[in-house]
Amino acid sequence: MYNADVVVIGAGAVGTAIGRELAKYKVRAIVVDKRDDVGGDASKSNSSIICSGADCPPETLESELCRSERLMIERVVKELDVPFRVCGAIMPAITQQQMDALPEIYNDAYRNHVYDVEFVSPKQILEMEPEVNPAVLGGLYIPGDAVIDPFLFVAAQAENAAENGVQFLLNAEVKDIVVENGAVERVETTAGSIKTKYVINAAGLFCDEIAEMAGERDGFVVKPRKGQFFILDKNTPVRISHIIYPIPTPESRGKLLLETVHGNILLGPTAEDLEDKEDHSVTAEELEGVERDCRRLVPNIRVQDAITQYCGLRPNRIPAGYNIGFGKKTKGYFGITGVRSTGVSSSLGVAKYVIWQFRKNGINWERNFDFSPTRKGIVRFSEQTPERKAELIKENPLYGRVICRCETVTEAEIVEAIHRCAGPRTVDAVKRRVRAGMGRCQGGFCAPKVIEILARELHVPAESIEKNLQGSYMLTGKVRNGEETAE
Ligand SMILES: Cc1cc2nc3c(=O)[nH]c(=O)nc-3n(C[C@H](O)[C@H](O)[C@H](O)COP(=O)(O)OP(=O)(O)OC[C@H]3O[C@@H](n4cnc5c(N)ncnc54)[C@H](O)[C@@H]3O)c2cc1C
Incomplete structure (x- = not known):
């Protein structure tokens, strides 16, 4: 049994932004996700636009939160080193x-x-x-x-939140929200139970199912x-x-x-x-x-x-529109629904708005003055001067091994990504962190090497490495029982 003050369901743009915002307070926060990586669903497959709010439905919470993110984003991307x-x-x-x-x-x-x-x-x-x-x-x-780089935007927020004490529980599908005497008591996940007072539903496409678990469906659906x-x-x-x-x-x-x-x-x-x-x-x-x-x-x-x-x-909510707030029936439940086409552009605003709603309801957590807002990005070898490249290779010879030739990604970058907080565990997760496999050959050449590096660094057999979703294994076993080919 895990113990938390707040459980955030969903590690997409919205859930990770909330996780990072919670790290600014002295609360025990756990962000859970059914996937084996942070990054969400819609949050990693969108147009990558941070809109100013100009073309949002007029005079809505959506436009307000997009506009508020636009005011913060330039500072936040500097803090988090995000393109x-x-x-x-x-x-x-x-x-x-x-x-x-x-x-x-x-x-x-x-x-x-x-x-x-x-x-x-x-x-x-x-x-x-x-x-x-x-x-x-x-x-x-x-x-x-x-x-923006939407992958790094989300991963960087997760990393920074984790560095500041927020726990990320992955491969943890929420199966139930247990309500006792009208209040949230615990969250049941496939990775264990979490005792908590508050649960924040940031489950994107599945937020209707999570709302249902808390008795807060209220007639809406998400298609x-x-x-x-x-x-x-x-x-x-x-x-x-x-x-x-x-x-x-x-x-x-x-x-x-x-x-x-x-x-x-x-x-x-x-x-x-x-x-x-x-x-x-x-x-x-x-x-x-x-x-x-x-x-x-x-x-x-x-x-x-x-x-x-x-x-x-x-995540197309019907009826449409941002719907963010505490539940009407279940104490401790907080829902975020309707974040359909602008959730990357509004996620920082949504996170601030969530905290504001908690404060308005008398929940004033103590500030965590140890919170460090900065995260140093992984050095992109390909963007360095020839002199700096030489220095990097001298410091760490793995910079001298180019794994992804299309995007010039070195082994040192991949190894660093794997060992970061909330680091990648699959081939696609590595791709999203350092762009190995994002180029013209789409991983045709580098995927086997990435599998090898993941297996070595995580001390697991190569056959257990997945491409992306659970069960998407890329290798079925060893050719010739692993014997070397005779030269
Ligand atoms: C085609 C397209 C283009 C878009 N273009 C833009 C754009 O340019 N700019 C913009 O701002 N927005 C854009 N959007 C919208 C934006 O991508 C979404 O609004 C945003 O990503 C939603 O983020 P989220 O964190 O709410 O959801 P998601 O990213 O979907 O994350 C939800 C997470 O919840 C997890 N989850 C679900 N159910 C459970 C469960 N039972 N237990 C545990 N975890 C669970 C999922 O695994 C997932 O990781 C676009 C979206 C699409 C699809």
């Missing part, structure tokens, strides 16, 4: 109907208190982004929108809304430097284009309403739609330079 770029966004109108929609979008930005949005002429747009469709009639410029993407090779010749948004419709924000913080071009996502919360398939038909729609904005984009496709499932 981030304020690139701004352009929303070009290609048809007269789209032009007619612009004033309302502009007004909504004002209603959301984002006042730096500007109307821009076709000439201005083409000066800013020469690859935009030359038929553009005008558009909006949203200077505050930015891109997956799938988004499929292309990622293009860094060398693709058609470049853009801003986020290029389509004009949104009431149904969807549409398919966009951007350059990620690592220099790949991202296209997507789709918006497909599903029933199955485990459907992570990508389909030719939907991806053709991504290409078609993105070409309307940037006609020369080269989808033939795609190095991978992936999808994410938005």
